[in-house]
């Protein structure tokens with residue numbers, strides 16, 4: 001076995017008039033997972049397809065899967081699960097017997113559900129060492145029952161969950177991701193610097209325990225950092241390859257300001273050229289305003305700030321370990337520094353009142369340069385999933401799928417308000433001003449947003465018009 005197909009599933013189901021994946025409106029970034037896994041699998045020929053940034057036909061998927069000895073599929077989220085499943089079914093039908101291996105956040109949370117849907121192996125949690133052992137075993141027809149971190153089915157369709165694999169103690173031990181598997185022309189981040197866009201990572205996990213967060217569960221609430229030297233080594237390679245716009249995948253970027261100050265100083269000293277966006281907590285911003293200023297000089301242009309709400313009762317209920325005052329302070333610091341705030345906000349939390357929801361919509365408008373509002377969804381594995389299930393307040397039995405149209409029953413009415421908010425927001429003259437004559441980041445951000453929104457709205461098909469807002473099958477051939 002020498003050839004592998006790495007697959008970011010095709011969008012067989014699409015939604016209209018707005019796409020199901022709102023973040024996708026702001027450009028395209030690859031998952032880092034495949035660059036990282038590819039670096040561990042140097043002895044294999046790797047083909048890569050990313051259905052989030054290109055429309056491939058199913059015939060092309062069949063052909064490329066048939067040419068491979070195994071197919072590795074990224075199962076990322078409940079929102080993407082329907083597409084991922086459609087891809088998997090297609091592979092199983094057109095390439096019988098070909099090993100189909102899924103991994104990622106969603107696959108980890110729903111391993112047996114994926115086995116039920118026919119995949120042969122699920123790689124849970126961290127994939128680097130597991131995939132090497134698994135492919136070796138598959139190649140040699142060896143036993144898989146001792147491979148830590150996989151779930152699998154035997155010939156009689158009995159499902160097995162092997163013990164978990166301990167996390168790699170130091171991220172510096174991982175090979176440098178191989179970004180050359182991505183066609184850089186296909187990706188785009190709305191940042192003003194010229195050059196290619198991609199994803200990189202300085203740390204993995206988060207030691208906080210927000211009740212709604214599935215990501216920190218994935219890494220058992222640990223937070224591991226790459227050393228500043230290692231991060232700089234990766235950044236040097238990225239610049240050499242022409243990548244200048246970086247989306248850091250870290251769930252809690254900048255958590256230890258001293259460490260990040262060394263990275264920013266290194267970027268400046270070595271004259272590396274970047275603009276970057278990162279997910280950052282308010283308390284990390286407030287802890288060291290000086291480091292934020294340094295971050296700006298090193299290229300931080302967008303902070304994806306986890307504000308959620310300005311209601312302290314709710315912040316406490318989430319176990320967010322921060323408060324409204326810290327959020328406000330963080331916004332002040334970022335604004336003063338000139339960093340664009342993509343503010344993550346959440347409405348529709350379990351027992352949130354209407355007044356609280358309205359206040360969060362108002363705060364979203366006030367505290368962010370662009371509000372990224374989610375209607376609360378209880379994700380499997382989180383404490384909130386258990387809470388919602390106890391109250392029978394789940395939109396779907398197990399949340400394997402989530403279509404961003406159906407929310408928890410007690411908050412279904414919010415969808416109208418949510419759409420109304422964005423309709424008003426996106427047509428408000430102040431946004432149009434940013435689009436036409438804002439700062440360089442504002443222009444890049446709003447132009448990308450409006451262009452992609454228009455593309456989505458005009459991607460009409462009979463099925464979409466008949467079932468607006470639902471996921472409809474879009475490509476068949």
Ligand code: B12
Nearest residue numbers: 022031032033072073077079080103104123126127215249
């Ligand atoms: C980049 C990114 C995106 C990009 C690109 C996604 C893509 N093309 O895959 C975009 C912007 C498109 C995106 C969109 C969304 N995303 Co996103 N995204 C991320 C982000 C920030 C980084 C992913 C990454 O590169 N991580 C770094 C790599 C190294 O880690 P990893 O992905 O976990 O991969 C490791 C293992 O999981 C495993 N692995 C992963 N895949 C595979 C596959 C195989 C075969 C194997 C063997 C192993 C394996 O091995 C890797 C190395 O150990 C993560 C947050 C995060 N920190 O991971 C969220 C995250 C994955 N996204 C999330 C969500 C919810 C979404 C959206 C639903 C958001 C929205 N409401 O619009 C959409 C859904 C898109 C869709 N249609 O599915 C959640 C998923 C949570 C969950 N359990 O459901 C996360 C965890 C963010 C969060 N904190 O909530 N996303």
